Amino acid sequence: MYKISVIMPVYNAEKTLRRAIDSLITQNWKGDFEKDIEILMVDDNSSDNSLNIIKELSDKHSNIHYYSFDNNSGFGGRGRNKGISMAEGEYIVLMDNDDIYLQDALQTFYDAITETGSDIVLANYETDFFTHKRLYCPKGYNKNRTLNPTESKKMFEIITHNCSMAPWAKIYRKSFLQENNIKFVEDSQFDDADFFIKCMLASTQITILPNNYVYLYNTYDDSQVRIHDKSHFDARVKTMKNIDSMVESKGFSCKFFTRANLMELFLIIANSNESKEDTFSMFEDFREYQSNLGGLHYSRPELNFLNKFIMTKHYTISYYISKFYAVLYNNDLIRKAYRFRNNTSKKFIKEFYEN
Structure with a gap:
């Protein structure tokens, strides 16, 4: 052995x-x-x-x-x-x-x-x-x-x-x-x-x-884990719901974990090349899922801005905002800056210990 x-x-x-x-x-x-x-x-x-x-x-x-x-x-x-x-x-x-x-x-x-x-x-x-x-x-x-x-x-x-x-x-x-x-x-x-x-x-x-x-x-632009489309969005939401049920059945909570991964759903939507109709469908699924979790506030101001339009069902405005974000997120310097910020931020930790 x-x-x-x-x-x-x-x-x-x-x-x-x-x-x-x-x-x-x-x-x-x-x-x-x-x-x-x-x-x-x-x-x-x-x-x-x-x-x-x-x-x-x-x-x-x-x-x-x-x-x-x-x-x-x-x-x-x-x-x-x-x-x-x-x-x-x-x-x-x-x-x-x-x-x-x-x-x-x-x-x-x-x-x-x-x-x-x-x-x-x-x-x-x-x-x-x-x-x-x-x-x-x-x-x-x-x-x-x-x-x-x-x-x-x-x-x-x-x-x-x-x-x-x-x-x-x-x-x-x-x-x-x-x-x-x-x-x-x-x-x-x-x-x-x-x-x-x-x-x-x-x-x-x-x-x-x-x-x-x-x-x-290592990060590579052509990495397989960065596929963004509705099928991957749907699969991720399904898995997140399964995780929520699994955790709640044991009497625990992972609200910070869930919030961090909801931000990943924003990125899938923004970077997808789906039609408006399919993007609106992702917005609706996101809104429904988030509504069941209660009000959430994100560490990125631009995501809170987009989220307000999604939660009020202003999907056309949300669509164009998300496409603008995609241009920003796909800029190499900005993308690396966000990754650096995500890995060094202590905001969630500070919130947890103070609340």
Whole structure:
């Protein structure tokens, strides 16, 4: 049995795949890397040279295994689920095919999860925009902490708001995932949030390593996660509703988490190329969903401005405002500035602790 299985869903990643794998096979590892670490790549029927690269890497390294689907799903959840089901490791690490793990990542993960016995260990990550480091739980959680994420409503709110919902930069005990039947949804771009919430609700012990940077998240303009159309909007709303029901059934709330992800719905609408009719339909679905949550105020002034017109059903005005925003958001400098602001803002955290 391997100690760790690293799972990577792959789709049209010929430009980044070798760099991603290199970051794994060059890890600083105390033991026998090829005996201890399994690398599982799951190809989602790529149309480029990705599968040939995967086969080449698998031929060179005995611990690199792969699976290839004969049709494309359009989402990462299916590949992640397949990888977890195939994994022979005691622990699971997930990564995207265009990012890298920093050199001490796997050893850091393994040491922490074996020493604490936690279900999940969450470490930190860097981004390639403004070379910024994003902190988990920046207020009051600047030291390593092992805790129960469901010990109180307040703790659950802090964790779900402040910790990244991305599946990477974490290590999971495989038996924990299996015993709780935790899987990714396979028909939504929001599979990472759904998986994260399931993990937090099921776990009785997690460990946070705010000062250990293990992952480099890269941003690319042609990234598959930035598809904006009505089908992706509908799938995201459906998943968000499922998350709300799941959390409420356990007696918890994640209002900050929901508010942050409603902002992502604004961006999907603004960046979509749908007809006016379909855009109006998205406005209506957004208005209905938000109405059920009560009044919400967003950290971005321009979104509050747009939201007023949506909530009062002035959809024509909303349409043109959203198209203007799309021009701004797609300016490279402005986009990076917003990402930087999102990762450094403490406003939500300050609100939480004061209210």
